[in-house]
Structures are given as C-alpha cells and as structure tokens.
Amino acid sequence: ATVLAGKVALVTGGSRGIGAAIAKRLAADGAAVALTYSASPDRAQEVVEEIVAAGGRALAILADSADAEAVRSAVAQTVKTFDRLDILVNNAGILSLGSLDEISLEYFDRAMAINVRAVFVASQAASPYLSEGGRIITIGSVVGDRAGFPGAGVYSATKAAVAGLTKGIARDLGPRGITVNNIQPGPTETDMNPADGPHVDMLKGLIALGRMGKDTEIASLAAYLASPEAAFITGASLTIDGGFLA
Numbered sequence: 001a002t003v004l005a006g007k008v009a010l011v012t013g014g015s016r017g018i019g020a021a022i023a024k025r026l027a028a029d030g031a032a033v034a035l036t037y038s039a040s041p042d043r044a045q046e047v048v049e050e051i052v053a054a055g056g057r058a059l060a061i062l063a064d065s066a067d068a069e070a071v072r073s074a075v076a077q078t079v080k081t082f083d084r085l086d087i088l089v090n091n092a093g094i095l096s097l098g099s100l101d102e103i104s105l106e107y108f109d110r111a112m113a114i115n116v117r118a119v120f121v122a123s124q125a126a127s128p129y130l131s132e133g134g135r136i137i138t139i140g141s142v143v144g145d146r147a148g149f150p151g152a153g154v155y156s157a158t159k160a161a162v163a164g165l166t167k168g169i170a171r172d173l174g175p176r177g178i179t180v181n182n183i184q185p186g187p188t189e190t191d192m193n194p195a196d197g198p199h200v201d202m203l204k205g206l207i208a209l210g211r212m213g214k215d216t217e218i219a220s221l222a223a224y225l226a227s228p229e230a231a232f233i234t235g236a237s238l239t240i241d242g243g244f245l246a
C-alpha cells in the first residue's frame with residue numbers, strides 16, 4: 001500500500017512488541033520510519049532490517065525515554081535523516097504490577113517518566129515539524145479506564161494521564177489540522193504480557209473474545225489513525241481490547 005507514501009514516522013520503543021508491529025506496518029503503508037530503543041539494540045536492528053528487506057526506509061535510534069534530552073534528539077535525528085516528520089507514535093512504556101503496599105516509589109517515578117513525561121517531551125519536540133495532516137498517536141491502555149484487577153494502580157494512573165494529555169494537545173494542535181489520539185489496547189501478547197505469563201488465564205476470563213490481542217491488530221488501528229481517512233478523529237481514546245471493557 002502507498003497510503004503513507006512520502007510521510008515520515010517516529011515510533012518510540014519500536015524494538016519489540018506493539019511498537020515494532022506499528023513500525024513495520026507504517027513502513028508497509030509507505031512511510032519512512034525511525035524507531036527508538038533503549039535496552040534492545042539487536043531487536044531494533046532486526047526491525048530495521050526487516051523493513052529495509054521489504055523495500056522500506058528505516059532507522060533505529062538509541063534513546064531512553066526516561067531521558068528528555070535523548071527523546072528530543074531522537075526527534076531531531078529523525079528530521080535530519082528523513083527531512084520531515086508527519087507521524088509521532090508514543091509507544092514506549094513499562095509495566096510493573098503490585099498492590100499499594102508493594103509498589104515502589106522508584107517504579108512510580110520511572111513509570112511517570114517513561115509512560116507520561118516522554119509523551120509530553122516527544123510531542124512538544126515534534127510539534128514544530130508537524131504540518132496539516134500531521135498525527136500524534138499515543139499507546140495508552142484500557143487500564144486507564146478500568147484497572148480491572150488488583151495491583152495495576154500506578155500503571156493505570158500513567159495511562160489515565162496520557163488520555164488527558166491527548167485531549168489537551170488535541171485542542172492545541174487542532175487549529176493546525178493535526179490530530180492527536182490515544183489507543184487503549186487491552187491485554188496484548190508481547191514480552192510485557194507474554195502468552196504463557198502467570199496472569200493470562202485471569203486476563204482471558206475478563207475478555208469477551210476470550211483471547212489476548214495481537215501486536216499486529218493494535219498496529220492496524222495505529223495505521224488507520226495515521227491515514228488521511230482518520231482526519232476527523234482527534235482527542236479520542238480508542239479502545240481495542242477484545243471486549244475487556246464490555
């Protein structure tokens with residue numbers, strides 16, 4: 001497909017899981033794609049090689065989302081390499097579960113830095129480069145709306161925060177014809193939430209379709225939001241959860 005031909009995308013946390021699936025899908029739709037990674041350089045390089053082998057253009061950038069300056073540099077490097085920026089996907093995120101008694105202050109601060117502050121930093125850095133038709137897409141979570149089970153309090157708070165940030169930024173960028181949306185996946189099979197993980201049976205029992213989502217299914221929604229067809233959707237949190245919230 002060529003629906004994104006001529007466009008340039010930056011996907012944070014594109015080395016694995018949902019971010020890697022989004023990077024590959026946007027590239028398949030015709031975009032040149034930069035992706036950031038922090039701990040998984042080999043996985044990031046594999047994603048780049050897969051995109052290039054399929055005839056696309058891709059670049060992996062080392063950028064820890066907890067480091068605001070690194071996030072800003074990733075935006076700048078994307079523009080320097082591909083000459084423009086049309087689509088920012090804020091995907092990088094960390095999950096740690098634990099009850100109120102167990103969860104650490106360190107995790108609270110780190111989750112806020114990666115799941116929330118980096119979304120603000122990247123969006124602010126990308127904004128000057130985005131033009132009419134530009135897109136900011138953040139990967140929140142369905143737990144921003146419904147924690148669903150014990151132990152998800154801090155993680156849920158980070159995902160509720162990006163839902164609010166999405167609405168606010170959508171108001172700021174709407175006059176420029178740029179849309180800003182938040183995808184809220186339900187449980188999705190990735191390293192973060194492995195298909196053989198300890199919570200899988202519990203999670204499946206909460207999902208109307210009785211199975212977890214696939215990273216490619218989340219990427220399909222991101223591709224739609226990135227496309228010109230989604231021009232009238234902004235400030236929205238779009239749930240894709242197999243009926244977890246139903």
Ligand code: NDP
Pocket residue numbers: 012013014015016017018019020036037038039040041063064065066091092093094095114139140141142184185186187188189190191192193
């Ligand atoms: P994974 O743990 O499988 O992958 C996380 C990705 O984020 C990796 O590419 C990782 O890169 C990157 N990342 C993590 N920390 C940092 C950091 N400090 N700086 C830069 N990149 C970082 O997670 P998923 O693919 O499952 O999750 C992706 C997003 O989707 C997250 O925001 C998550 O909260 C959200 N989500 C996931 C759900 C699920 O069930 N899987 C459900 C709902 C939402 P590296 O290894 O190179 O550091």
